[in-house]
Amino acid sequence: MEAKPLQDLSKLCIHTITTRPWPLDDAIRHYAAAGVAGISVWRQVIEGLDPARAGRHIREAGMAVVSLVRGGFYPARQKTDRRKAIEENLRIINEAAALEAPHVVLVCGAVPGQPLEESRKQIREGIEATLAHAAEAGVKLAIEPLHPMYADSRSAVNTLAQATDMAEAIDSPLVGVAVDVYHLWWDPELEQQIRRCGRLGKILAFHICDWKTPTEDLLYDRGLMGEGCIPIRRIRGWVESAGFAGFNEVEIFSTSRWTGNQQQWLQEILRAYREAS
Amino acid sequence: MEAKPLQDLSKLCIHTITTRPWPLDDAIRHYAAAGVAGISVWRQVIEGLDPARAGRHIREAGMAVVSLVRGGFYPARQKTDRRKAIEENLRIINEAAALEAPHVVLVCGAVPGQPLEESRKQIREGIEATLAHAAEAGVKLAIEPLHPMYADSRSAVNTLAQATDMAEAIDSPLVGVAVDVYHLWWDPELEQQIRRCGRLGKILAFHICDWKTPTEDLLYDRGLMGEGCIPIRRIRGWVESAGFAGFNEVEIFSTSRWTGNQQQWLQEILRAYREAS
Numbered sequence: 119m120e121a122k123p124l125q126d127l128s129k130l131c132i133h134t135i136t137t138r139p140w141p142l143d144d145a146i147r148h149y150a151a152a153g154v155a156g157i158s159v160w161r162q163v164i165e166g167l168d169p170a171r172a173g174r175h176i177r178e179a180g181m182a183v184v185s186l187v188r189g190g191f192y193p194a195r196q197k198t199d200r201r202k203a204i205e206e207n208l209r210i211i212n213e214a215a216a217l218e219a220p221h222v223v224l225v226c227g228a229v230p231g232q233p234l235e236e237s238r239k240q241i242r243e244g245i246e247a248t249l250a251h252a253a254e255a256g257v258k259l260a261i262e263p264l265h266p267m268y269a270d271s272r273s274a275v276n277t278l279a280q281a282t283d284m285a286e287a288i289d290s291p292l293v294g295v296a297v298d299v300y301h302l303w304w305d306p307e308l309e310q311q312i313r314r315c316g317r318l319g320k321i322l323a324f325h326i327c328d329w330k331t332p333t334e335d336l337l338y339d340r341g342l343m344g345e346g347c348i349p350i351r352r353i354r355g356w357v358e359s360a361g362f363a364g365f366n367e368v369e370i371f372s373t374s375r376w377t378g379n380q381q382q383w384l385q386e387i388l389r390a391y392r393e394a395s
Numbered sequence: 396m397e398a399k400p401l402q403d404l405s406k407l408c409i410h411t412i413t414t415r416p417w418p419l420d421d422a423i424r425h426y427a428a429a430g431v432a433g434i435s436v437w438r439q440v441i442e443g444l445d446p447a448r449a450g451r452h453i454r455e456a457g458m459a460v461v462s463l464v465r466g467g468f469y470p471a472r473q474k475t476d477r478r479k480a481i482e483e484n485l486r487i488i489n490e491a492a493a494l495e496a497p498h499v500v501l502v503c504g505a506v507p508g509q510p511l512e513e514s515r516k517q518i519r520e521g522i523e524a525t526l527a528h529a530a531e532a533g534v535k536l537a538i539e540p541l542h543p544m545y546a547d548s549r550s551a552v553n554t555l556a557q558a559t560d561m562a563e564a565i566d567s568p569l570v571g572v573a574v575d576v577y578h579l580w581w582d583p584e585l586e587q588q589i590r591r592c593g594r595l596g597k598i599l600a601f602h603i604c605d606w607k608t609p610t611e612d613l614l615y616d617r618g619l620m621g622e623g624c625i626p627i628r629r630i631r632g633w634v635e636s637a638g639f640a641g642f643n644e645v646e647i648f649s650t651s652r653w654t655g656n657q658q659q660w661l662q663e664i665l666r667a668y669r670e671a672s
Contacts (some may be wrong), residue, residue, distance in 0.1 A: 210521070229626045230608040230623070230624040231623075233626065234581065234583070235583075254408075263480075265544065265611075266542065266543050266544070266581040266582070267542065267543070267544040267610070269580075269581035269621065270606055270608045270610075270623070270624045271608045271609075271624075276581055277583070280583060303546075304511065304543040304553055305543070306511070306553075306557060307556070329547055331547045331548045332613070333544070333547075333613055336544075336610055336613060346507070346508075346547070346548045347508045347548075349510065
């Protein structure tokens with residue numbers, strides 16, 4: 119069943135990458151003024167900043183820190199590189215704890231030419247190697263399945279079934295899944311896998327944007343909700359029916375949007391959030 | 396198990412689109428001189444030509460006509476447009492019969508924003524509406540599952556499981572599946588679905604190329620075998636173990652290759668076919 123239109127902004131979260139030209143201060147000021155309820159912080163936007171202070175700043179502006187984006191990238195051909203990836207993920211968990219972000223979103227990684235099942239094994243090992251630290255820090259880890267067009271170099275986890283399988287196999291209350299409509303909308307099993315993931319209590323996040331026709335770039339041509347073909351409201355209905363009650367997180371990489379006026383862009387996001395999400 | 400390296404060119408087929416700048420005559424002359432054993436004919440290359448004559452020309456040059464590419468594109472919002480698509484597919488079947496191509500490859504189609512399951516229903520209806528004609532013409536129809544990045548506008552059939560399901564549901568000896576490594580390599584179920592499809596006797600074609608990192612364009616940046624991350628030989632092993640004994644069809648859309656010297660390009664294809672397929 120399709121979800122009802124969103125009546126207010128109380129569950130609207132925006133990823134800072136969506137307004138990439140804005141430094142964190144600007145994003146906080148403009149989002150808060152617009153009534154946005156939550157922020158997902160991309161690591162690059164807090165580079166050189168004190169994450170604890172950044173987190174306080176966001177909360178003082180009346181917004182929630184929804185997630186830190188992104189950890190992961192565990193697979194590597196050399197063991198030393200896999201070890202480095204794990205150390206980097208421990209630092210990311212520290213940052214999330216300092217921000218008081220409840221979870222880190224994981225873009226799990228892949229190595230071009232390395233068998234995907236080997237990369238998945240390394241991903242699982244990488245996540246498990248950080249679990250004790252995540253528990254201590256009180257930070258969850260959200261495996262984000264990525265669209266199959268990113269299976270070469272960004273993630274060997276490409277369907278919700280695979281992400282849920284992995285979360286289930288790791289079997290820790292700290293490990294769940296991020297459901298992003300851009301990556302998953304095409305999947306004929308999506309409804310049933312959302313139901314299953316919800317039943318397991320593993321849906322930690324819900325990301326929205328749209329798929330444009332034509333899509334001009336594999337990375338930086340995502341659409342605003344309503345600009346494309348994704349049945350966002352229908353998928354939101356499935357996610358909510360599966361028990362998810364968290365934020366609707368707008369996450370849009372778009373070179374053309376980033377070159378325009380960011381305040382106008384923010385206003386368009388608010389409109390599209392009500393009309394097409 | 397990985398297949399053995401290819402010892403000769405007796406199963407090498409090239410799609411005319413791979414050397415797009417060449418008119419059919421040039422493709423026939425150069426492919427035959429190089430020892431290529433089969434041609435898959437793209438419709439655009441025979442536009443304005445007599446297909447029966449084109450087919451004879453290919454056979455007289457010592458090559459097999461492996462397939463006609465491509466039919467399909469059944470879904471449309473309006474019934475009149477779906478009717479037109481069926482009529483077009485009837486013409487395509489006639490062309491294939493005149494060429495003496497054993498099958499037509501189907502890029503099934505999708506309508507941006509129309510639910511994928513509705514498009515799949517229209518695809519099935521479209522195929523079924525042409526079956527009697529295909530039987531009379533002695534032409535098979537090969538459903539080609541397309542990569543999920545084409546689910547918006549090119550095909551609502553995006554996994555081998557879906558294509559095999561559809562072929563099984565239509566339940567005609569005329570309808571099978573084309574397995575293309577570019578579209579399917581990422582699928583965690585690929586090995587088992589190839590086995591299943593083979594058991595049903597439904598594998599009609601096997602297409603090869605590679606996935607480059609980075610891929611610069613969603614349509615026209617396919618790689619030559621060995622240039623990317625697809626385990627081609629491993630997948631060929633699965634297909635052969637599943638009973639397929641037909642051609643290995645090279646099908647590469649590449650703007651950068653099309654702008655270069657096509658004779659050199661053909662030589663590179665021959666080398667890559669032996670070394671990396």
